[in-house]
């Protein structure tokens with residue numbers, strides 16, 4: 001199959017519009033019309049991973065972390081980033097990154113951590129803002145159903161566990177067609193009044209072109225009147241971090257032991273134990289320090305994440321236990337998550353999980 005089929009699916013799973021500003025998720029190396037029969041899945045795209053792709057005849061590497069974050073100015077093999085890109089291009093191997101856009105999904109990296117730690121009632125810790133918009137359009141009453149249906153099929157009207165949400169009010173629309181017009185009702189040059197329905201509905205920004213296309217195709221008018229409004233509402237199902245509950249409160253030491261075992265962490269760096277049992281748990285794969293306030297506000301007893309610096313540990317202030325389990329350790333299940341999703345969708349593509357341990361951190365114990 002074509003590489004574009006794979007990337008289109010990955011972008012339905014985790015739309016590129018949901019990645020953070022600093023990120024570079026998407027197709028980094030390769031052409032959409034490249035043929036794909038085998039794919040290699042990894043957390044990082046290192047030289048060793050490219051070598052593995054060459055040796056195992058994989059035409060694409062799907063990596064959680066992008067190999068390129070910033071513009072590259074020279075390609076002379078001086079840094080590992082240049083060498084990886086050069087080698088991949090020379091061997092016709094595509095590199096695709098699915099990073100913070102996957103972190104931000106309800107069924108993404110953090111959901112896997114919650115699942116592994118058997119947390120229930122999970123919710124997003126910091127729901128993302130500015131990704132919802134509102135569409136308002138005016139449709140002759142006779143065609144309101146047709147237009148509404150088309151908008152819903154295109155993905156508009158989705159709020160939490162509800163689909164097909166809209167608000168509809170009745171009114172009168174007026175228009176007068178010019179000389180070259182071909183109005184659906186009325187005559188050119190004569191003002192016409194039509195009984196219309198004003199349809200209001202929401203949609204996520206990544207679906208905008210699809211929703212507008214559906215509107216224009218389903219609407220009977222030659223010129224379709226519609227308004228698009230940015231919303232500042234949070235999207236409850238997209239955002240960073242996650243919090244959930246243990247079925248039974250557990251003392252902190254035994255919970256840390258469970259985390260260490262289930263997350264294969266060689267060591268956990270943590271703040272002083274608060275003395276309270278652990279019931280609510282906040283998690284964020286990778287560097288999650290920016291979510292501490294939200295973890296405390298959510299009432300979490302412990303925050304499991306990575307990349308904490310010395311001074312940042314002080315911010316726990318006895319309100320919560322910060323537990324740094326390591327960046328690689330916190331995201332290790334991402335590879336299996338991608339494998340499961342891709343395998344279910346493309347059973348004919350041979351998928352491999354990298355055998356390279358790309359964790360750049362070693363522990364001397």
Ligand SMILES: [Zn+2]
Pocket residue numbers: 065285286287327331
């Ligand atoms: Zn990461």
